[in-house]
Amino acid sequence: ESIRIFSPATVANLSCGFDVLGLCLDTIGDEMIIRKSDKKGIRIIKITGADLPLEIDKNVAGVAALALVNAYETDFGFEIEIRKKIKAGSGIGSSAASAAGAVFGINKLLGEPFSGHELIQYAMKGEALASGNEHADNVAPALLGGFTLVRGYDPLDVIKIKSPEELYVTVLHPHIELKTSEMRAILNPEIKLKNAIRQWGNVGGLVAGLYTSDYDLIGRSLTDYIVEPLRSKFIPGFDQAKKTAIENGALGAGISGSGPSIFTLNKGLKNATSVNDQLKEIYQKNNIPFETYISKV
Ligand code: HSE
Numbered sequence: 001e002s003i004r005i006f007s008p009a010t011v012a013n014l015s016c017g018f019d020v021l022g023l024c025l026d027t028i029g030d031e032m033i034i035r036k037s038d039k040k041g042i043r044i045i046k047i048t049g050a051d052l053p054l055e056i057d058k059n060v061a062g063v064a065a066l067a068l069v070n071a072y073e074t075d076f077g078f079e080i081e082i083r084k085k086i087k088a089g090s091g092i093g094s095s096a097a098s099a100a101g102a103v104f105g106i107n108k109l110l111g112e113p114f115s116g117h118e119l120i121q122y123a124m125k126g127e128a129l130a131s132g133n134e135h136a137d138n139v140a141p142a143l144l145g146g147f148t149l150v151r152g153y154d155p156l157d158v159i160k161i162k163s164p165e166e167l168y169v170t171v172l173h174p175h176i177e178l179k180t181s182e183m184r185a186i187l188n189p190e191i192k193l194k195n196a197i198r199q200w201g202n203v204g205g206l207v208a209g210l211y212t213s214d215y216d217l218i219g220r221s222l223t224d225y226i227v228e229p230l231r232s233k234f235i236p237g238f239d240q241a242k243k244t245a246i247e248n249g250a251l252g253a254g255i256s257g258s259g260p261s262i263f264t265l266n267k268g269l270k271n272a273t274s275v276n277d278q279l280k281e282i283y284q285k286n287n288i289p290f291e292t293y294i295s296k297v
Contacts, residue, residue: 002035003108007101008145009086009293010093011169011263012137015224015254016202020150022093022137023169025295030097031083032061034105040077042066049084064099064126068106071122072113078106089177091261092293096138099126104143116143121156131180131258138257147210147297164213167297168272170250172279173261174236175289183231183258195225215251215267222252222265235260236288241279250275269294 008029014021030049037043042065044054056062061080069078080102086094100123107114114122123139140148140158147161191199202221209217232238232255241262245253249271250264262279266272272294283290 001109002033003105004031004033005101005105005108006030007032007097007104008142009171010096010138010141010257011171011261012093012135012141012257013224013227013255014206014263014265015222015228015252016199016206017137017149018224018227019135019137020203021147021206022141022150023147023163023297024141024145025092025169025171025293027295028086028092028171028293030085030094030101032098032101032105033081033083034102034109035079035081036109037077037079040075042069042078042080044080044082046081047084048082050082050088052082052084052088058129059098060095060126060130061098061102062126063129064123065102065106067125068103068114068119068122072110074110078109080105087173087177089179089260090173091178091255091257091259092171092173093138093142093257095130095180096123096127096142099123099130100139100142102126117158119143120158124156131184133184149207161207161210163210163297164215164218166268167210167215167218168266168269169295169297170264170266170272170276170279171256171261171293171295172241172276172283173291173293174283175291176236176260178234178259180258183234186230187227188230191226198223198225218265219251222254224254228255231255231259235262237282237286238262240282244278244282245275248275248278265297269296
């Protein structure tokens with residue numbers, strides 16, 4: 001018995017929501033094949049598309065899968081094959097896709113004893129291995145789809161958020177690699193009250209805008225006073241890309257997860273496509289190799 005799944009890439013943070021907001025991309029993701037096996041435990045038998053360790057305790061899919069089977073006794077085991085399409089260090093949740101895919105697939109083969117919400121805590125164990133921190137803002141949208149908010153971590157409280165019909169996201173991935181662990185290490189653990197006030201105003205504004213289909217409010221809320229100023233300098237062309245996106249009618253633009261990918265949110269596919277074309281032009285002119293994706297949110 002086996003299952004083949006598509007495990008989606010995700011955009012975390014969405015400017016104002018560091019570690020709490022995320023959304024699922026439906027046009028880029030990994031493929032995973034998970035098989036029941038007579039031998040107990042988890043085995044990663046093959047990974048194509050990336051040079052990643054097969055050892056269970058060194059692999060995010062392995063760690064997440066193990067956390068799940070440790071919580072649910074079975075007299076059989078699982079073999080996992082991963083076809084990586086999402087590049088490591090791209091900022092669109094490569095490790096989250098592996099972790100979320102592993103627990104999602106195993107749960108299906110077990111007859112779905114766990115809900116999507118319950119699977120998040122196991123997938124987070126894989127994220128901890130990849131970034132040194134159990135953040136759920138990529139695994140939650142990968143498992144639940146759409147837009148998600150991590151209202152709290154202790155205890156974990158994840159809410160799936162409605163989003164308007166015509167909301168599209170673009171992602172441009174410039175081909176440099178930024179490690180999430182390093183991009184977290186450069187952050188300042190102390191923030192100014194003035195910035196905190198502006199930031200939580202924006203998180204509230206963004207969620208309200210998503211629920212009421214108020215695209216202007218969504219746009220006004222897509223500003224990050226805390227993380228983006230520290231990380232954006234590691235991303236070639238970021239300032240120009242953001243400015244160009246907004247000048248061309250994007251609702252907002254920012255760093256996808258810990259970068260280097262840059263996301264924009266747009267009203268309508270037509271606007272998303274034209275913003276995406278403008279950004280492509282910048283990177284072509286600057287001779288920086290890249291990939292782009294457009295998804296409906
Ligand atoms: N919220 C995390 C970070 C996402 O920005 O470090 C990493 O993909």
